[in-house]
Amino acid sequence: MKLTGEERDWLEGGAGPALKRAMEIVVALGTIYGAPTLIPVESVQISGVSYRNIGDAGLRFLRQWADEGARVRVPTTLNPTAMDMVRWEAQGFSADFADKQRQVVDAFAQMGVGEGTPLPTCTPYLIGNRPAQGTHVAWAESSAVVFANSVLGARTNREGGPGAIAAALTGRTGAYGLHRAENRLATLCVEVRARLDTISDYSALGAIVGRRAGQAVPYFADLPLDAVGDPLVEEKLKALGAAMAATGAVGLFHVADVTPEARAAAMLAPAYERLVIDDVAPGYASLSDDVDRVDLVWIGCPHASLREIALVAEALRDRRVQIPLWVTCARPVRAIAVEQGLVSVIESAGGRVFSDACMGIAPLHDLGFSAVATPSAKGAFYLRNLAHVAARFAPLEACIAIAAGDR
Ligand code: F3S
Numbered sequence: 001m002k003l004t005g006e007e008r009d010w011l012e013g014g015a016g017p018a019l020k021r022a023m024e025i026v027v028a029l030g031t032i033y034g035a036p037t038l039i040p041v042e043s044v045q046i047s048g049v050s051y052r053n054i055g056d057a058g059l060r061f062l063r064q065w066a067d068e069g070a071r072v073r074v075p076t077t078l079n080p081t082a083m084d085m086v087r088w089e090a091q092g093f094s095a096d097f098a099d100k101q102r103q104v105v106d107a108f109a110q111m112g113v114g115e116g117t118p119l120p121t122c123t124p125y126l127i128g129n130r131p132a133q134g135t136h137v138a139w140a141e142s143s144a145v146v147f148a149n150s151v152l153g154a155r156t157n158r159e160g161g162p163g164a165i166a167a168a169l170t171g172r173t174g175a176y177g178l179h180r181a182e183n184r185l186a187t188l189c190v191e192v193r194a195r196l197d198t199i200s201d202y203s204a205l206g207a208i209v210g211r212r213a214g215q216a217v218p219y220f221a222d223l224p225l226d227a228v229g230d231p232l233v234e235e236k237l238k239a240l241g242a243a244m245a246a247t248g249a250v251g252l253f254h255v256a257d258v259t260p261e262a263r264a265a266a267m268l269a270p271a272y273e274r275l276v277i278d279d280v281a282p283g284y285a286s287l288s289d290d291v292d293r294v295d296l297v298w299i300g301c302p303h304a305s306l307r308e309i310a311l312v313a314e315a316l317r318d319r320r321v322q323i324p325l326w327v328t329c330a331r332p333v334r335a336i337a338v339e340q341g342l343v344s345v346i347e348s349a350g351g352r353v354f355s356d357a358c359m360g361i362a363p364l365h366d367l368g369f370s371a372v373a374t375p376s377a378k379g380a381f382y383l384r385n386l387a388h389v390a391a392r393f394a395p396l397e398a399c400i401a402i403a404a405g406d407r
Contacts, residue, residue: 001030001174002037010170018070018169025166030174039136039175041156044072044168045124046113047079047140048161050361051101053386059100062107065165072112073171077124079141080303080328080358081105085120087354091326092367113168120356121330123238123303125152128332133260136179138167142251143242143302143378149252151237153260155179158251178251186219186254186265188212189272194280196224199308200375200395202236204283206243207377207393210250211286212275218244218253219265219272227258235305242302243283243377287380287393291371294392297321297403298359298372300328301379309337309353313345315400321350322405324369331355351403358382364389373399 003011011027013020030038048054054061081101083091088098109116119127122141125148131137133153139145140159148154157177159167167173177183190209196202209218225233237255244250254262299312304327312327327346329337334355337343343353359372360382371390372383380393394402 001027001035003027007038007172016069018065018068022070022166022169025162026170026172026174029163030176033174033176035174035176037175038172039179040171041074041138041167041173042131042135043074043129043137043139044076044164045079045129045137045139045141045144046076046108046161046164046168049079049104049108049120050082050358051097051104052082052363053361054104056100059104059107062104065169066107066110070111070169072168074168075115075129076113076168077127077129078105078108078113078118078120080122080361081120081356082362083357084354085356090352091354091357097363111169119331121303122358123305123330126303126305126333127330136173138164138173140164142245143238145251146241146245146253147238149178149184150241150254150259151234155184158245158249184217184252184261184265186217186272188216188218189274190218190220191274191276192220192223193276193278196280198395199232199235199239201280203239203243203375203377204280204393205277206240207247207283207287207381208277208280209275210244210246210248213244213248213250215249215251216273217265218250219262220253220255223255223258225255225258232307233258235308238302238305239376246378246381283377284393287377287384287391289371289384289390289392291390291392294371294373294402295323296359296364296369296372297323297325297399298328298374298379298383299325299396299399301358301360301374301376301382304329304333306333306336306340306342309333309342309346310340311396312351312400313342315397316346316349316351319349319400319404321403323403325351325400325403326359327351327353328357328359329353329355360386362387373402375399
């Protein structure tokens with residue numbers, strides 16, 4: 001791999017042990033994937049933040065970076081934690097767990113993540129980390145990666161946890177994969193004849209397509225999306241991408257007449273494989289367990305936008321929830337939702353709006369939950385496979401009805 005003089009100096013330890021180790025990781029990854037050079041990145045998004053997932057070994061690894069004086073070189077944001085960093089007691093976390101989770105976030109803060117005050121979220125693009133079309137970034141959270149590539153037209157691979165930290169410390173990543181124009185062309189054409197009404201219908205569609213697509217780049221030829229007239233278009237694309245990234249390994253998709261690179265991607269038309277979707281009901285069924293009782297309703301995977309919080313508030317107006325209903329979102333999004341009176345509508349109905357947290361990576365059994373309903377395919381996928389609880393994947397209205405005891 002061809003390196004600049006400065007990059008070679010970092011690799012040889014001229015700027016200290018932390019930067020040396022970070023360069024070794026970036027160069028090793030680039031070499032494995034055939035990158036001819038490194039490229040500068042404008043921002044980084046780091047995953048692997050839940051103490052439940054990384055444990056004491058992960059915490060030691062982070063502390064070592066921080067204690068060696070590692071500092072991020074580019075704006076860097078952090079994926080969700082297991083708990084709300086302020087209201088963790090209301091979620092039922094123990095003081096011991098909260099202390100460990102806080103130490104994880106403190107190590108990142110010491111490295112300069114979030115300019116020293118990280119705001120954990122999987123939707124950095126909703127709180128200001130919104131790269132322009134064509135810019136190179138190194139993001140790790142799969143739902144954010146697919147959003148950045150597809151909806152914003154930025155360029156990023158799906159970074160792993162240590163790879164993203166190394167990219168943040170060096171401000172570099174290898175010039176391979178989705179950073180290269182030739183790898184951004186569509187390889188699978190999806191024709192959708194199913195009726196799509198709600199955000200969760202797009203999530204169910206993504207659950208089906210992700211399983212078939214694997215690492216392909218899907219091109220949706222005929223989605224009923226209006227990029228200008230539909231106020232929920234971004235939420236639908238967010239849900240579609242997150243589901244495909246979870247059930248498959250999709251890092252980029254295109255939607256005709258909607259996403260920024262769709263026209264260029266469509267030029268490969270004759271080489272497409274073709275997939276026709278007649279019905280999204282199998283997408284819901286594939287992520288729903290047969291459970292008699294749900295003990296938590298979780299909305300906000302990926303973290304809820306202001307418009308999604310407004311939908312929940314609207315559905316809960318004049319109702320009362322009978323079982324816990326938790327909405328998760330980025331802390332700055334919650335602050336605006338408070339100002340707009342949306343949080344008070346949800347919380348007066350008995351629901352809760354938490355910041356920072358992701359229930360898919362939380363110790364749900366320890367919190368007393370064993371069956372969770374969600375309008376997110378990715379949420380249901382993580383609930384089953386990472387949190388190891390039963391899941392019911394259903395449209396938002398159905399989830400609200402479950403919480404209100406209507407069904
Ligand atoms: Fe975000 Fe957790 Fe879902 S990281 S995308 S809320 S599984």
